[in-house]
């Protein structure tokens with residue numbers, strides 16, 4: 001199974017990658033939505049995209065919309081640690097826009113694996 | 122000086138010309154002599170030979186003087202006067218008698234003659250000065266009468282304005298005793314006029330007896346004006362009315378050398394408005410402050426969650442990799458525990474800043490309150506008496522049960538903690554109340570209409586203003602470090618505001634505290650009168666309503682039917698899509714909930730557009746769900762309407778969509 005991780009926080013990104021690689025998933029990562037979309041164009045075998053939804057380059061919400069439009073079969077997991085803006089819950093919006101599942105930070109390995117498995121079944 | 126003299130000279134001439142002397146004498150030569158003499162002096166003259174002729178010349182004007190010979194051919198001077206005085210009130214006359222008739226002259230003086238002239242040989246030389254003197258005398262009288270009159274007139278005017286004035290007016294003496302009041306003051310003070318008579322001012326204005334006011338009044342004696350000032354009027358029935366007072370000094374009236382007149386204006390309305398305004402501003406400022414803290418906290422929370430993620434994640438993985446005997450496990454477990462605690466705290470901050478929106482459903486709050494009480498009861502000391510007045514029949518509210526639970530537990534915990542030392546009574550009340558227009562106006566966070574009100578009051582320590590001011594701020598606490606984090610009320614505030622409600626506090630140090638939580642009831646219960654309904658525009662189109670919540674479906678269906686529409690309902694978005702695929706032209710409009718399990722309202726709208734471009738869709742959003750314009754456009758949504766659904770709004774939105 002192939003997973004693309006889009007996350008701007010290096011420590012979080014590395015950790016997520018490690019958690020997934022330990023479980024024998026094929027993992028590629030990108031530091032923002034724009035780079036993530038580029039990667040997708042070259043790697044057609046991605047099954048799941050895990051994306052943070054508050055990133056400086058290209059907001060995760062945008063990324064989710066584009067993903068849904070261009071690659072309707074790829075599953076999406078949105079992760080977020082809350083938002084910088086009042087009265088706007090991005091995880092909820094992400095779901096409304098088509099993210100298949102969401103996961104809030106912080107989390108431990110088993111939380112992550114649980115949702116990933118659910119999506120890739 | 123020169124100028125003044127000139128003026129008096131010219132006015133002297135004028136005085137003579139302004140009198141007309143009517144000479145009444147049957148002796149032709151005397152008559153003509155007098156006339157010529159007076160003419161030369163600048164008088165206007167006329168002459169008559171008989172009493173009868175005199176009647177026709179005299180017109181009764183105040184500038185006419187009769188120069189009357191006593192012996193006339195047809196009557197005596199006395200008779201002339203008698204018949205004239207029947208017609209006229211004021212007659213100026215000078216009597217002329219022959220030599221030896223002095224007695225008659227004296228009689229006539231008694232009747233009011235201005236002077237008398239004895240016709241001695243050279244009398245003509247005395248005539249002019251005498252007439253001039255008489256003129257001067259009349260002048261003086263007339264002048265006096267005029268001033269008298271204008272005085273009277275102005276006094277009447279003053280009286281009228283005094284009594285009709287919208288200001289209350291009070292005249293008081295140097296000794297601060299009341300000399301006169303107008304009607305308005307009588308009304309304002311609630312006293313009888315007789316009671317007010319010579320009452321001391323201090324009774325009515327207990328506060329103005331201060332040295333400052335005394336000083337002001339004294340300075341008025343030296344001709345100083347004092348500015349309008351504010352004071353408090355104590356009425357007969359002990360009410361205090363805020364007033365505005367302007368004092369002026371009056372001299373020589375009311376038989377006193379000087380008195381003071383106070384114009385008093387009732388400013389209680391203005392004062393009330395001012396007080397309301399400050400209160401409102403204060404509230405606004407406070408809620409803005411909380412919003413700012415919320416935004417800040419939200420931002421920090423986000424970064425904090427990012428930081429916590431690797432701490433928690435790696436500690437957890439490391440722990441999994443270590444054999445159960447490794448002593449490092451304890452350390453890692455401590456790290457992990459700390460991280461979990463931090464995570465909980467961040468979650469609370471997010472709750473305060475209303476960034477966690479959980480699912481809401483129609484909820485009977487009484488169940489939650491009872492459940493919450495049961496839970497904390499064991500921890501409440503027995504010195505505290507618990508009273509419950511919970512109305513089970515309250516309408517439902519749209520709420521998240523676990524958040525409501527948190528509200529109840531936090532408020533009750535604070536209440537018993539405030540009574541921990543001395544004991545007391547904890548009262549929990551749940552009632553349905555109507556928030557009226559006035560209350561809604563003075564509490565910007567409250568909307569008019571039916572609300573469920575949860576009241577938690579205690580008889581504990583209470584709070585002073587300085588504490589009250591800050592209780593909703595996150596991390597504000599007066600408790601020991603291990604006892605409180607100061608997040609309780611800020612979370613409660615966040616939750617209540619997130620549910621479109623408001624929280625009000627009343628507290629007095631040493632007496633206790635009461636918290637009122639207002640939460641709007643779901644619209645399902647809201648009754649609308651026939652008349653109101655008639656004013657709302659309906660229609661006859663077919664509408665499909667989609668919502669996974671049965672209650673909402675039923676309410677909206679009922680509303681739409683009352684508006685005249687043909688309505689079908691559907692509780693799964695997938696089914697709704699299928700129905701429309703089968704009959705793409707059957708419905709004129711789809712109204713859909715936003716959050717539904719298998720397909721959100723947005724996706725449904727998008728699919729509908731693929732079946733039939735421009736398919737009219739309205740999305741119903743829950744509390745706090747805001748959708749950006751461009752997102753709506755992207756999914757083909759025509760309009761959005763908020764929950765709770767209000768029939769008026771829904772009706773308007775429908776017409777907007779269908780008529781354009």
Ligand SMILES: Nc1ncnc2c1ncn2[C@@H]1O[C@H](COP(=O)(O)OP(=O)(O)OP(=O)(O)O)[C@@H](O)[C@H]1O
Pocket residue numbers: 531535536539579581582583584588592593597598599600604605606607608609610611633634
């Ligand atoms: N019923 C009350 N009577 C008196 N003071 C109160 C009451 N409720 C709150 N307060 C005051 O408001 C402060 C803030 O309350 P809040 O619930 O936010 O925090 P806390 O109770 O101190 O800590 P936490 O709730 O996080 O354990 C309290 O420390 C206390 O000073």
Ligand SMILES: [Mg+2]
Pocket residue numbers: 531534535605609610
């Ligand atoms: Mg508390």
